[in-house]
Amino acid sequence: MIALLGCGVVLLSACGSMPVTGDIKAVDASQPGDSQVQVYAVAPRENATPDEVVDGFLESMTSDDPGFRTTRKYLTKEASRTWKPSAFTTVLSKAPNRSQRPVRDSDRSSTELTFTLTGDKVATVDAQNAYQPVAPTAFSRSLHLVRQNGSKEWRIDFVPDGLLLGQSDFKRLYRSVNKYYFATGPAADQSTLVADPVYVRNRTDPITGMDTVTQTVRSLVEGPTNWLRPVVDSRFPTGTVLRKGVTALAPDDRNVLKVPLNKKADGVGQRSCRMMASQVLYTVRDLTSARVEQVELQRSDGSSLCVLGSGQAEEFAPDGSSGAPDSQYFVDDEGHVQRIPGSNKGSGDPEPVAGPLGDGPVRMSTVGVARDEQLAAAVSQDSASLYVASVVSAGELPRPAVTSRAKKPEDRLSAPSWDGRGDLWVADRNPDDRRLLRLAGGTGEPSNVRVPDLGGARIEALRLSADGVRIALLLTEDGHTTLKIGRIERQGDPDTLQDVSVVELRKAAPQLADVTAMSWSGRSRLVVVGKEQGGVQQVRYVQVDGSAPASGVLPGANQVSSVAAADDEQLPLMADTEDDGIVKLSPGDNWQTVLKKGSSLVYPG
Known part of the structure; x- marks a missing residue:
C-alpha cells in the first residue's frame, strides 16, 4: 500500500504496483492519518495469491471506495451480492491479524483455503451509527477462499457482514456528531433538546453517496438511537x-x-x-x-x-446552554460554602453564600448547587447528613433531608447532584442499606430510585446531566471503580411521588481500569480522572457513548481527587488536588492554582 502525498490520496493494493513518478511513502493500513487524506482501493491483480486477496480485501475496507465496488472484486459473485458492509462496524485496537488454516480434506486443499482474522475488539458501531464500547475482547472471524471454476483466481466466498477496521482507521474514516431530540416523560420540559451521539463518515458515505451533513440529517430524521429512544421524542x-x-x-x-x-x-x-x-x-x-x-x-x-x-x-437551546450558570461553588477550610462569581471565569474573589450554608453551625464536606442557583445541598463533614437550604437568602439551617446510618464515614452519603428538572440526587453507600435517592424539587421527600442493573456494585459518586435523562455513576465492584451511564425513566404523576428508575447501564470509559472522579462537560461529553491498567493517573474527556476523542487526554495535574466542568465547554475545567489546592484549566492554557485551601468545587448541577 502506498500514499501519493502530493495529492493527498492513498492507494491500497495487494499487488504491490507502484507509480513511476512522484514522491512515495510506505504507510501501514492502520496507522493514524490525516482525516483529509482520501483512500482508494485497488482491484486484485491477475493470479493474485490467497494472501494478497485477503490483504487486499482488508485494506480495501479502509478506503473510500464508492459502493465498495472495488472491494467486492475480492469476493465471488454470490458473496459480493449478499455481503452487507453497512450492517455494522467492528472496531479492533489495531488492524486485524490473519493466519491461514489448511483444509483438512487433502482433495480440496488446492481449491479451498480458510483464513482466521484475529485481534482485540474495542467497540462496535451498529446500523443506527451508535457506538458501543467494550473492554478489549479477543476477536476471531473466518474468511473462506475458493479457486474460481475454470481459472486460477482465488476469491473469498464466505465473509461476515459488516466492516472490520483498526481503531486508527476508524478515527480517520468516521467522526462523532450529536443529533438532538426532545426530552419526554412526566415533568419533562418538552422544549429541552437532548444530545444523541452517533458516528458518520468523514466524507462521502460509500453506500449512500451522501456527504457528512446529509448523512447526519438523514440519521436525525430517521430517529433516536435505541438506547435513548425511550426518553426522547422527535x-x-x-x-x-x-x-x-x-x-x-x-x-x-x-x-x-x-x-x-x-x-x-x-x-x-x-x-x-x-x-x-x-x-x-x-x-x-x-x-x-x-x-x-x-x-x-x-x-x-x-x-x-x-x-x-x-x-x-x-x-x-440544548441543556439550557443559553444563559447557563457559570459560577463555581466550593467548601472552604471552615466547612462553609463559598461562591466564585462566574463573570471572572474562576479568577475572582470567593464570597460566602447567603444563608445557613455560608455561615451556619454545621461544617460541610461536599456541596451541590441547583442550576438556577437558588438552593444548594451540602453533606456534613462526617458524611452522615444532607442539608438543603437557600443560598440567596438568610434563614435557619433546616433538619437533615437525608441521614445515613452507616458506621464509617466512607460508607455514608455521596456528594449530591441536581438534574436539569430541579430534582436533587444523592447515594447512601451504607453496606446494610444501599440507596439511590431523589428529592423532587430539592425539597420533596426522599424516594428510592431503582437501578436494576446495579448487581453487587456500590455507587461511589453520581452526576446528573443537564437534560435530566441521563446519570453518570462511579461504581465499585471487585476492587475496581468504573464509570457507567444510565438512562433515567420516569412514570406517574409529576406532582406526586413518581416511580423513577435508572436502566441500561453502559460503560463510558472502558479503557480505564479505575476512575476516581468525573463530571459532565457539555452536552454529550464527560471529563474523567482515572488510570489504565498499570498506568498513572490521567485527566481525559470521554463521550457519553464510551468513545474517546482523539484529543481527549488533558495536561496532567498532581493527585486530582475531584473534577468539575460546566455545560459551557468554554468555561475552565476545575479540580481539587492534594498538593496544589483547587486548580483550573482554561482552553489552550495550563493548570493554574485558584485557591490553596478549599475542596469540593462544583459548577451548578
Whole structure:
C-alpha cells in the first residue's frame, strides 16, 4: 500500500504496483492519518495469491471506495451480492491479524483455503451509527477462499457482514456528531433538546453517496438511537425522510441550510415545524466550515414549510446552554460554602453564600448547587447528613433531608447532584442499606430510585446531566471503580411521588481500569480522572457513548481527587488536588492554582 502525498490520496493494493513518478511513502493500513487524506482501493491483480486477496480485501475496507465496488472484486459473485458492509462496524485496537488454516480434506486443499482474522475488539458501531464500547475482547472471524471454476483466481466466498477496521482507521474514516431530540416523560420540559451521539463518515458515505451533513440529517430524521429512544421524542412525523436523490446539503451564501423532505412532512403545523428545524439547526451547526444561521425545511414539492433562524432557536437551546450558570461553588477550610462569581471565569474573589450554608453551625464536606442557583445541598463533614437550604437568602439551617446510618464515614452519603428538572440526587453507600435517592424539587421527600442493573456494585459518586435523562455513576465492584451511564425513566404523576428508575447501564470509559472522579462537560461529553491498567493517573474527556476523542487526554495535574466542568465547554475545567489546592484549566492554557485551601468545587448541577 502506498500514499501519493502530493495529492493527498492513498492507494491500497495487494499487488504491490507502484507509480513511476512522484514522491512515495510506505504507510501501514492502520496507522493514524490525516482525516483529509482520501483512500482508494485497488482491484486484485491477475493470479493474485490467497494472501494478497485477503490483504487486499482488508485494506480495501479502509478506503473510500464508492459502493465498495472495488472491494467486492475480492469476493465471488454470490458473496459480493449478499455481503452487507453497512450492517455494522467492528472496531479492533489495531488492524486485524490473519493466519491461514489448511483444509483438512487433502482433495480440496488446492481449491479451498480458510483464513482466521484475529485481534482485540474495542467497540462496535451498529446500523443506527451508535457506538458501543467494550473492554478489549479477543476477536476471531473466518474468511473462506475458493479457486474460481475454470481459472486460477482465488476469491473469498464466505465473509461476515459488516466492516472490520483498526481503531486508527476508524478515527480517520468516521467522526462523532450529536443529533438532538426532545426530552419526554412526566415533568419533562418538552422544549429541552437532548444530545444523541452517533458516528458518520468523514466524507462521502460509500453506500449512500451522501456527504457528512446529509448523512447526519438523514440519521436525525430517521430517529433516536435505541438506547435513548425511550426518553426522547422527535418532532419529525413517522415515515419522514429526505427527498429521494438528496446526497449533498450545504448552507448557501446566506448561511441558510435548505432541507428537502418527503410528503410525510407536508402537513406539519408551524410550531412542530419550528421544533423540527431546531433539531436540524443544533445538529448541523458544528459540521460545516460556514456557520448555519438559518434552516429552511421544504415540502415534497420544494415549497417552504418553515424557516428558523439561530436567534429564534434559542428557546430550544440544548441543556439550557443559553444563559447557563457559570459560577463555581466550593467548601472552604471552615466547612462553609463559598461562591466564585462566574463573570471572572474562576479568577475572582470567593464570597460566602447567603444563608445557613455560608455561615451556619454545621461544617460541610461536599456541596451541590441547583442550576438556577437558588438552593444548594451540602453533606456534613462526617458524611452522615444532607442539608438543603437557600443560598440567596438568610434563614435557619433546616433538619437533615437525608441521614445515613452507616458506621464509617466512607460508607455514608455521596456528594449530591441536581438534574436539569430541579430534582436533587444523592447515594447512601451504607453496606446494610444501599440507596439511590431523589428529592423532587430539592425539597420533596426522599424516594428510592431503582437501578436494576446495579448487581453487587456500590455507587461511589453520581452526576446528573443537564437534560435530566441521563446519570453518570462511579461504581465499585471487585476492587475496581468504573464509570457507567444510565438512562433515567420516569412514570406517574409529576406532582406526586413518581416511580423513577435508572436502566441500561453502559460503560463510558472502558479503557480505564479505575476512575476516581468525573463530571459532565457539555452536552454529550464527560471529563474523567482515572488510570489504565498499570498506568498513572490521567485527566481525559470521554463521550457519553464510551468513545474517546482523539484529543481527549488533558495536561496532567498532581493527585486530582475531584473534577468539575460546566455545560459551557468554554468555561475552565476545575479540580481539587492534594498538593496544589483547587486548580483550573482554561482552553489552550495550563493548570493554574485558584485557591490553596478549599475542596469540593462544583459548577451548578
